[in-house]
Amino acid sequence: MKIATWNVNSLRVRLAHLLDWLAAHEPDAMCLQETKCDDEKFPREELLAAGYCSVHHGQRGYNGVAILSRRAGTLACRGIPGFTDPQSRVIALDLDGVRLVSVYVPNGQSVGSEKFAYKLCWLEALRGWLAAELAQHPRLAVLGDFNVAPEPRDVHDPQAWEGQVLFSAAERAALDSIVGLGLTDAFRLFAQPEASYSWWDYRMAAFRRNLGLRIDHVLLSRELAQRCVGCTIDVAPRRLDRPSDHAPVIATID
DNA sequence: ATGGTAGAAACTCTA
Numbered sequence: 287m288k289i290a291t292w293n294v295n296s297l298r299v300r301l302a303h304l305l306d307w308l309a310a311h312e313p314d315a316m317c318l319q320e321t322k323c324d325d326e327k328f329p330r331e332e333l334l335a336a337g338y339c340s341v342h343h344g345q346r347g348y349n350g351v352a353i354l355s356r357r358a359g360t361l362a363c364r365g366i367p368g369f370t371d372p373q374s375r376v377i378a379l380d381l382d383g384v385r386l387v388s389v390y391v392p393n394g395q396s397v398g399s400e401k402f403a404y405k406l407c408w409l410e411a412l413r414g415w416l417a418a419e420l421a422q423h424p425r426l427a428v429l430g431d432f433n434v435a436p437e438p439r440d441v442h443d444p445q446a447w448e449g450q451v452l453f454s455a456a457e458r459a460a461l462d463s464i465v466g467l468g469l470t471d472a473f474r475l476f477a478q479p480e481a482s483y484s485w486w487d488y489r490m491a492a493f494r495r496n497l498g499l500r501i502d503h504v505l506l507s508r509e510l511a512q513r514c515v516g517c518t519i520d521v522a523p524r525r526l527d528r529p530s531d532h533a534p535v536i537a538t539i540d
Numbered sequence: 541a542t543g544g545t546a547g548a549a550a551c552t553c554t555a
Contacts, residue, residue, distance in 0.1 A: 295555085296547055320555090322548065347548050348555095393555055401554090433555095487555090489544035531546075531555085 287539045288313040289386065291429035291502055293485070293532035297321040297352070300530050301329055303523050305336050311520070312534060314356050315381055317388030317429040321350030330351070334436075345374035351388045351430070353379045359386070364517050369411040378414075384510070384539075385423040387416075389430035390474050394451045402451065405433070409460040426507040427539075428469065431485075431532065434461040438472065440500035442481065452499055470511035472504040472537045473519070484519050484530045493524055504537045511539045 290313040294300040297318060308316065316338070321328065325344040333340050338354040342366040351374060352525045353359070359381035366376050375390045389412065394405035419426055438444035447453040465471060473482070482499025492498065506514055515536040524533045 318549090348553085378542070395555080487544085490547050491544095528546090 287315075287382065287384065288536060289315045289317070289429060289504070289539065290534050290536040291317040291319070291431075291504060292534035293319040293431040293502060293530060295320045295322070295388070295530040295532065297323055297329065297350070298327065299528065301332060303526055303529070305332070307308070307520075307523055307534060308336055308338060308354070308513055311536060312356075314452045315359075315379070315386055316354040318352040318354065319350075319388065319390035319431045320348075321352055322347060323350060341377055341430060343377040343378055349374045349390055351375060351377045351390050353377055353386055353388050354399065355379065355381050357382065366411050366415045369408075369415070371408070371411075375408070375485070384425045385419065387419070387426070387428045387430075389428060389432065391431060393431045393433050394457065396451050397449065397456075398455050406456060406460055409457075409464065413460070413464045413467065416464060416469075419509075420468055420507060424507055424509045426469075426493065427506040427510055427537075429535070430462060430503070431501060432503050434458060435467075435499045435501050436461055436503075440483070442483065442497045447499070452501060465505065468508055469505040470508070472506050472511065472514050472517040473500070473535065475511065475514055476517055478518075482519055483533075484535055486524065490530050493529075502532055502535050504535055506537070506539075510539055515540050
């Protein structure tokens with residue numbers, strides 16, 4: 287089973303990139319973030335024509351998460367159950383015995399801001415829910431844009447980024463606590479190139495200079511981690527014209 | 541020197 291995640295930063299703008307990528311890599315499932323459209327404008331038919339079913343938790347203008355799959359799955363939920371959130375950031379799908387979760391963690395804007403407080407609150411709600419999910423679903427995969435770089439090696443300039451949003455102690459502790467429930471960062475199961483990142487700011491020619499952060503993750507329950515045989519970041523789409531600022535991450539599970 | 545770019549939307553917010 288090949289599963290992937292990609293923050294597309296507007297699905298309608300990136301649809302051609304996405305369709306090309308799906309045709310080239312043929313993942314069984316693809317988790318999307320920042321679709322930035324409501325359900326009515328979701329390109330369901332175009333994706334179906336490309337061989338993918340979809341479930342979407344949309345929102346006009348901002349956020350929006352989806353899961354595409356070759357075979358039809360069963361929608362598990364939209365949003366974190368019991369956590370009232372006007373922002374569309376979570377969707378879950380049961381597919382061939384695996385529970386897949388697509389997450390778009392709040393960015394947090396800047397440490398100490400209201401949005402930062404919302405981010406920490408949101409991560410705590412996610413942790414509580416995933417604890418219950420893990421108890422019920424031994425095959426659980428949580429994929430998405432976590433907006434947190436876990437370690438110094440996930441940041442191009444860790445000294446400059448230390449304490450900044452996306453790499454503050456509080457955010458790292460919150461992500462660590464989620465991983466500590468019994469999840470594995472699939473990317474770190476394997477040897478990886480130095481300076482591997484999944485997001486580069488559009489500004490300052492950051493991609494050309496590889497000034498990136500690894501903030502998009504595939505977290506696997508123990509059972510899935512044991513069967514994971516590969517996990518890579520595909521930087522190729524970041525080189526295209528009008529790219530998303532994120533690259534897809536793909537994991538293969540036997 | 542808080543700059544720079546991109547997307548959605550509507551003239552500003554979010555990232």
